[in-house]
Amino acid sequence: MADHERWQELGQQLRVDSVRAAAAAGSGHPTSSMSAADLMAVLLDKYLRYDFEHPKSPVNDHLVFSKGHASPLVYSLFKAAGAITDEELLTFRKFGSRLEGHPTPIVPWIDVATGSLGQGLPIAVGIALAGKELDRLPYRVWALCGDSEMAEGSMWEAFEHAAHSKLDNLTAIIDVNRLGQRGETMHGWDLDSYVRRAQANDWHAIAIDGHDVAAIDAAYAEALSVTGRPTVIVARTLKGKGVHAVEDKGGMHGKALDDPEAAIAELGGERSLRVEVAVREPAEPHAFEPGPLELPRYEVGDEVATRKAYGDALAAVGTADGQVVALDGEVSNSTYSEIFQEAHPDRFFEMFIAEQQMVAAAVGLQVRGWKPFASTFAAFLTRAYDFTRMAAVSRANIALSGSHAGVSIGEDGPSQMALEDLAMMRAVGGSTVLYPCDGNQTARLVAAMSQLEGISYIRTTRAATPVVYGPDEEFPVGGSRVLRSSEDDEVTIVGVGITVVEGLAAADTLASEGIAARVLDCYSVKPIDADALREAAAATGALVTVEDHWPEGGLGEAVLAALAELEERPPVIVLGVGSMPGSGKPAELLAAAGIDRDSIADAARQLVRTRALG
């Protein structure tokens, strides 16, 4: 069969299989798959380099469906490549099937989860960065994008960054089928509106008819030939192409076809073309030589900001582990990731003020086994929450660092104060949430993060705080530390980060009044040290929790959850930031928020007094 004819046939097969999969499921997005079928047929047959037997092969290309709802097309491609059977294809969207409604890396040939639009291309930028800057291998990254998702600003962050990094190993394909979920996109079939914007971002752009296999072939060939910049293929397509009942019609988004049998007949019936996908010559990725792990050591009694300790420790971890890389959102002199940059310039990525692209790039880098640490102000990680949520669906291993947490930052005011990040990060599937109070603890936790699976988060403090732990102490994830205790303890103060300092001061005050207070440093907010909390509850009978965060969803509620099923449940006063803060000195703001040493002492007194009366 001649190439063109085979591609046309393969395109029809992909359409038929997309229709069949959706029909078997009773739902799904067949029409969004049909528009891109020809584009993917030519790619699979001639341009993709992928060893389906060895999905982790370092030289494999990466194909990211940024328009993740076209999952029937993804799975139909896998069938055509012989990776899955027709029988499995028809398990689409069924409980227990790995062929979920949107792609996830449960399937070995899928790198990342998509389905929240606007994420696949930014992640592809991360994979392409890995290829060029870290692995230094010739694999290519292909990202199939929808036209609707071009409305997401994150796509334009990706355009800007890909050009800035000269990612000529990246090809984006925009499937301009004109129709979004509920109607036409802003630009319809105005291909030039995409071309213009891509070119203004220094991309090479090619506009084609996305159903003309010769034009598609020529466009891919041209993309391969372009150096020094990424290429976008802007393809005019028909949603539901090939089936009159749905072709270019509104109201057909995200639905199985009403009459799949007729549609399959109209498409020329079932086919069983099998594509032998080409593979690349084997090659090994570049590796950065590891050295010894020499974490920073701070003297007890000195003062150091935990954000500074983060930077020191990250540089040290980077020396010990060549897979560790760092990204920052143009605030590396505040988060102190600049220390890593100085030590390991080849493994540092400046992502400018584009937090979505930063987290997406981290997800892309870990696809290839790199261990990314991405840092910015904790408040600005809220910008990337959708990406973080989806990173968990991607089963990604990434470390996030948020500095300048809480009102303790002082004069900059609430726009710069993270007051919701503990809640946000706790509510990420399988996440780890850490919040150290001193430099040595920070260093140990940063080292631990490089070994963690899933999404891990460390919250750091702007101000210098006293070093309370020696440099050889250990801080396992899921642990806690008792910083003060006696047999007479009547109450436990549970602090974290900056409030550990306040809690210790409150304990001093209480001691001077004859009230013995235990101080528990709950540095591992998730998983939380339930055993230590239960022990403290049993021993002291009452708890005050205190955090530089809104009262909702943070330390206090994590403590309550850990104690909820106990037979004897102690009373707990949860102290958090009670009203919108303003500017001021850290001590003024801690007091105004009701989370300073005096507020803690007041709460502890109240608990002790209530029990005495009870």
Added chain:
Amino acid sequence: MADHERWQELGQQLRVDSVRAAAAAGSGHPTSSMSAADLMAVLLDKYLRYDFEHPKSPVNDHLVFSKGHASPLVYSLFKAAGAITDEELLTFRKFGSRLEGHPTPIVPWIDVATGSLGQGLPIAVGIALAGKELDRLPYRVWALCGDSEMAEGSMWEAFEHAAHSKLDNLTAIIDVNRLGQRGETMHGWDLDSYVRRAQANDWHAIAIDGHDVAAIDAAYAEALSVTGRPTVIVARTLKGKGVHAVEDKGGMHGKALDDPEAAIAELGGERSLRVEVAVREPAEPHAFEPGPLELPRYEVGDEVATRKAYGDALAAVGTADGQVVALDGEVSNSTYSEIFQEAHPDRFFEMFIAEQQMVAAAVGLQVRGWKPFASTFAAFLTRAYDFTRMAAVSRANIALSGSHAGVSIGEDGPSQMALEDLAMMRAVGGSTVLYPCDGNQTARLVAAMSQLEGISYIRTTRAATPVVYGPDEEFPVGGSRVLRSSEDDEVTIVGVGITVVEGLAAADTLASEGIAARVLDCYSVKPIDADALREAAAATGALVTVEDHWPEGGLGEAVLAALAELEERPPVIVLGVGSMPGSGKPAELLAAAGIDRDSIADAARQLVRTRALG
């Protein structure tokens, strides 16, 4: 004094006052203010139309500092306009001063809080939309943007939307001072990189020297003359302009000057120019006629999806209140905001798949007193978390609606399932979080939301669920409803939304086994009905909470927090989604997540059994 000379002098005054304010504070961003001083001097003196005595005047222009860190310049402008005294200027960043480190609307001449970069321009788009489409008044919107923040994708969402909506009442000014916080931006002084991208987005673009007052004057005049599209002025400037020690130098971001006295001398000393800012002719905004409130009514026993009831109710509330407007992220046929669109096309804004711009536009619309309801899938509101957080700092009144919550959506899989939105929205300052279980309750809560202050959020369910309440029942915010109870209740099942249905079914099962269970519908997650929970705790002695959400930060922890300080604290089992879900039928997924009727009944039995043994 001739215009040019006065503008130059005024520019120097703004620089001097920015230096003085930062010096008094010991921190702040004087150099970022100095680069834009000439741009703002000409605007204030000649182009801005603003009645400082009547900041709420409907004909006032709106000046948004998207680069909010240039707050010294904002406050120096207010001083030049006679709105604040020099004495107040020097309270900058002090505890209790309204002149916070970044602008907030505590100051009457500031519309919205900025300081998280990339937000001011998208919000300005919302204000400009209000001017053109709702108020129908000739006011203009001016947005001063930094060049660093152009890396945020949200800025390009704003560019695309402003052009799509032909906002010729909007002028963006990009202060291209080349230097970000830690070094040069991606594009440095390549003004054309901004011009090209703006033009590709159908904006009129003008590149100028941002310190040439004649060029600035000409650019503003040109912007006023352009019709049918917005204008951007791309201005080449020097960070720290006018003071040799800091001018165009790295490492000077966000710091008071080392030697402010010398700097002031170099700038020609203090000045006390006073600008009489011009005002517009009075005019009244357009108003949409109100009608009667006729909320939808559903029959008990029928089935309706709460997302459908949201759409029905929103249309009804829109009829009754002409200030209510709606926005959607290209999923109005799923969120059912399309029902509002059909009823009130003039008050509906299609924001396409750009959730950041959607929430920003809502914030902009409420600046002018409109009551925006913005809807999309709850999962995709995570994309706009930074905007939502900042909306609270803006003291904005906006209503958000998230549909398709939780695993109960079924086959689409985890990318589309909101499992963190309750935690996310609870941790917004002063927020209200509602989650109805049936159609009539939804309708009442939507009506209530139109009257709420702050950020309110309603979570809706994809599937049709039974109508359990009559159409005349009332559901105050902060309340709850007991759906089943008896004197023999041994346990309380606290459900919300979809799990109320499951809780009722579990209670049936338990009743058949001789266990009486109270069922509490906790539709107001924040504020939560602490009294009802305490009563249930006292009456039944044990609680099961159950939610279609990760266990962290949602209903269960809100319940625990409400009970934390009680003298007698019941044991509570918190049921939430325990592991990453996949695709499947809703009932399969609820069971797999451990939040279905059987899981609830198991937990209730466990509590009752433990107590019997205890």
